Amino acid sequence: MDGAGRRWSAGPAAPLAAWGASRLVLLLFVLGALAFPGPDVTTDVSVIYRDWYEVLRHGSFPVGDVSWQYPPGAALAILAPAALPFLGYATAFAVLALLADLAVLCLLLYGGRGPGRPLHGAWFWTAGAPLLGPTLYARYDVMVTAVAVAALLAGLRRPRLFGALAGFGAMLKVWPLLLLAGARGRAGRRAWAAAAATVAASASAAALTVPGALSFLTAQRDRGTEVESLGALVVHVARHFGWSGQVLLHYGSVEFVGPYVGLVSGAALALTGVAFGWLALWWLRARRSPPGAAGLADAAFTAVLLFTTTSRVISPQYLVWLVGLGAVCLCFPGSRMRLPAWLVAAAAPVTVLEFPVFFVDVVASDRLGIALLLVRNGLLLTACVTAAHGLWRAAAPRPGASAPAPRSAPDGLSPAERSGTRATGP
Template sequence: MSANAPAPTRPGPGGPLHRLVGWWEARRSGPTLALAWVLTRLAVLGVLALFERFVVGDVFYYHRKIRALLDVGLEHTLNEYPTPVTWLLWLPYGATGGHRVGYLVAFIVFMLALDAAFTVALYRTSGRRHTGPADFWLAFVLLVGPLSYLRFDILPAVLAGGALLAARRRPWVTGALTGLGAAMKLWPALLIPAFLAHRPDRKAAGWAFVGVGFGLAALSLLAGGWSRLVSPLTWQSDRGLQIESVWATPVMLARAVRPSAWLVDISKYQAYEIFGPSVALWLTVATLATVAGLVVIVALYLRAFRNPAPTALAVGLVVLATVAVMTVTNKTLSPQYLLWLGGPMAALLLLARDGTAGQRDQLRRLAGFLLALALLTHLVYPLFYDGLLGRSGHPMVVVSTLVTAVRNLALVVFTVQVVRLAWRWLALADRDAVAG
């Protein structure tokens, strides 16, 4: 070989995947983001049309309940959800004249519009640039799959993410979005203390939250009465141990060994629950875990309020930690609940541009972890769900239970990591403020 000949080119680290990422990074732009959104969403709809059409049942359940609304009245319609949800679910019904298939199409289009709006918000907040946070959101929804558009849980996810994006520039928007989220799904009300920790924004965010959240609560009281106002809380408290929840995992693993000792069946609460030995014990453990989770959340809030000026990243981590703790400690954990984590995570990745290189790396690792959780959740439901229900023979009961257990363990690990980082970064924010 000649001494003047060029040295052979070595493949870069990561091989083809590294080159693909490099190619994509070099071509980021508004049009490529729009194209990527269209292609990934067409892929989700393709999976729905070809392989997962059976997951549309909840949408037809909404349709059936809205159709009966005039006959039974608001006080007997969708009692498991806050009253404003009934108004929300009426929109696709009214737009399609009550047509059953039309309702399904309109519902999916509505959820796609929310998804697109959040993607645009990520693009605009980043200075009209196609950045990694938008790519994360594209991939996250793709991995969760068609379920993203066949439940309305993408709404609180987008509201929480949008509230975090607006927190420092338009705090009143943050308060309004959080209040709207609380009116639709209750749990976003837990996020407002985190946003109020930043003192300069406290008044605007607080009053907007009160105006929207309590305003919708007052309208709900006038429209449906007290029993309808509190029915989502009583519905939730009366539910049993859902088979996908973290606290059902020990019992489900035991069932995989001896299926005859436990019964898995759909309850009157529209969820598959497990019945049999030690279920009552684990329901008690779940209740204690929920209380412990609230203590952790309150401790994070107090730590945030102690800081003279907590950073946007620290507040964002408290928001993400609140959602994660609430999800893993509950006795119910439907697959679509994972969507709640995606919005705040995407917003955090965008806020990370103002953080240190180490903070950006840590958040990217969390985001990668969450993408893996999205894929595992898609495996749990709908791909392995028949196995989990015992409809595909005992071998699939074992496989599906193990996949669910791995997902739940990973979700607990993710939650612990987020809480640990939030606690540590709040301390860093405190020291930085004092030093300044």
């Protein structure tokens, strides 16, 4: 075997070994062999998901449960443990989440590697994802993230596959539609068309065959401000000055309910609107230039980051999405998301501290709880600013940028980029 072959065979071994060691410890926490500090986060699987499973397997969606706020494709994740009938529901779910985690790593190792592409993305996922603790395997978000990573690595070389996977991901948990934020040009139109067709076909089939399939469209209409969100910091501080509201389990999450909460929630929605308005301006600014593989990943990461940070709800599992998308960005040397991705990685251990370790302090608006939220949300907000700045600068006109793309690269990839990525499909 020549030197290049030895480097290739040895390259993935280290992240795979590190992944195996870290995930073994994580699995011991999830299965209860080791005790993790704070409330047990796995009850969502053993109680809530298990109850949904019983309803779904009888041919209906749990429309009477206010916690059910997901598109119809989510049923696939909830029903998936039936594939391992020899295990209990919670154990089977953890094993499937572990396999999805491994799928992300393999995609980054082999789909995200090629000429000039080091293993930074694979290492980022290996080290960053377990910083979220048992939450990684106690929600189905890691499964959605695997679909999103596969979609982005398909990218502009396979626009229809990219769009179909983004559409399928959206039927699991909506947010993967944001992966298409940077898709433009001929390849972008193909991707958008494939995504629209996938969503339309899936939603229609679900609506025609299963009652309540589209109930998620109005399920979150009356949600308030969740205690971990950016806007919640205002209410946390207000409690120390006599705010008279309450903290309640509301629509499946712990939210503030009381005076002025509607105003805070409205401000969060307005901020999300501003973020999407900025994305629209960026898209108009960048539409004349081909995005390239790095640009496509950067736009997707930025869009999801803006959506997550400005949301009325920032659940810990949302960081799983961001770590996965940040890992894809780090696969491309031309990415401008290095600093934002590492800021997200820094937010992960703070997130596990605020939930579940010190969640009691967060709910009580204690100084420790507020401090943890200030640090975590501050890191996410800083990541938003740096990601938006990098994406905007990448769209700045450069000498010769107005020239039409070469005919040999109709999908938006330059000939050099095409030759460097042809053999590295997902």
